[in-house]
Amino acid sequence: AYGPANLQAAYALPSSTGGKGQTVAIVDAMNDPTALSDLTKYRTTYHLPACGTANACFRKVNQLGSVNGPFPANNAGWAQEISLDVDMVSAICPNCHILLVESNTSSFNDLSTAVDTAARLGAVAISNSYGGSEFSSEVTAQSHYHHTGVMITASSGDSGYGPQFPAASQYVTAVGGTSLTRVGSTFSESVWSGAGSGCSVYMPKPGWQKDTGCHRRTIADVSAVADPNTGVVVVYNAAFYIFGGTSVSSPIIASVYALAGNAKTAISGSFPYAH
Numbered sequence: 001a002y003g004p005a006n007l008q009a010a011y012a013l014p015s016s017t018g019g020k021g022q023t024v025a026i027v028d029a030m031n032d033p034t035a036l037s038d039l040t041k042y043r044t045t046y047h048l049p050a051c052g053t054a055n056a057c058f059r060k061v062n063q064l065g066s067v068n069g070p071f072p073a074n075n076a077g078w079a080q081e082i083s084l085d086v087d088m089v090s091a092i093c094p095n096c097h098i099l100l101v102e103s104n105t106s107s108f109n110d111l112s113t114a115v116d117t118a119a120r121l122g123a124v125a126i127s128n129s130y131g132g133s134e135f136s137s138e139v140t141a142q143s144h145y146h147h148t149g150v151m152i153t154a155s156s157g158d159s160g161y162g163p164q165f166p167a168a169s170q171y172v173t174a175v176g177g178t179s180l181t182r183v184g185s186t187f188s189e190s191v192w193s194g195a196g197s198g199c200s201v202y203m204p205k206p207g208w209q210k211d212t213g214c215h216r217r218t219i220a221d222v223s224a225v226a227d228p229n230t231g232v233v234v235v236y237n238a239a240f241y242i243f244g245g246t247s248v249s250s251p252i253i254a255s256v257y258a259l260a261g262n263a264k265t266a267i268s269g270s271f272p273y274a275h
Contacts, residue, residue, distance in 0.1 A: 001233045001242040004046045004091035010180055010187040018259035019093035025123035026089065026251060027114045029106040030075035032082035034237050035060060042087045042235040048094040063103040063114040065121055072104045083236040084243045085129050085251045092255035099123050112144035119147035124263040127254035128154045129247035131164035134201050142169040149264040151257040155246035156220040157196025163219050168200040173269040174219045175250045177226020192227040195246055208270035221269045224249035
């Protein structure tokens with residue numbers, strides 16, 4: 001499984017110098033009571049700069065933005081997701097600040113409230129490692145994922161072909177998944193068959209998408225490692241795990257935006273298409 005040095009080498013990232021002054025937000029549901037201690041163990045293990053509440057590098061808030069809570073109920077499944085997301089930000093952008101916003105439930109209403117809070121609290125990039133079936137009112141509901149000067153990423157899903165929301169939003173970078181393999185010091189990537197993809201049923205095609213494969217919004221925009229067979233190391237509840245899925249790739253891409261330092265000038269998910 002891959003640690004920070006592997007991921008930084010695979011994508012040729014300026015992780016040691018970039019990202020200063022940038023805040024990456026993680027939006028997830030429920031509470032992870034060991035988020036900070038697990039983050040500390042991960043960063044200590046891989047010799048990354050300290051990141052905690054003492055140096056204002058790490059903040060955990062509820063969906064309304066309070067650092068004092070009340071926080072949602074503990075949930076082991078979501079806590080693993082939180083640990084994964086926080087560790088990937090650490091791996092890609094160790095100089096970034098991390099803002100963890102925990103929504104009360106996994107409902108769209110609560111998660112979208114948490115996204116609005118993350119933008120209000122100054123995040124330059126917001127990762128959303130969740131998704132669900134598309135719905136007819138999503139064209140209106142996507143307003144929660146539209147914040148000028150904030151790059152928002154969303155996982156495309158782990159069940160293969162088929163669109164999901166919020167990855168279908170016109171305002172996000174929909175992040176798919178790859179298999180990342182290493183031979184010696186050389187990395188190569190191929191499509192991971194589990195990565196979500198497809199044509200949105202409801203979302204109009206953004207002007208920056210020029211493909212002819214879909215009449216409406218095409219998913220995904222960019223991809224990064226997600227194959228569990230070429231997974232990443234994560235610390236959860238003081239133990240080491242190997243995780244995969246587009247829950248890995250979404251925070252990676254959000255952190256790449258933070259490293260680039262140009263989120264405030266990019267428009268929705270259009271930036272990769274210009275390059």
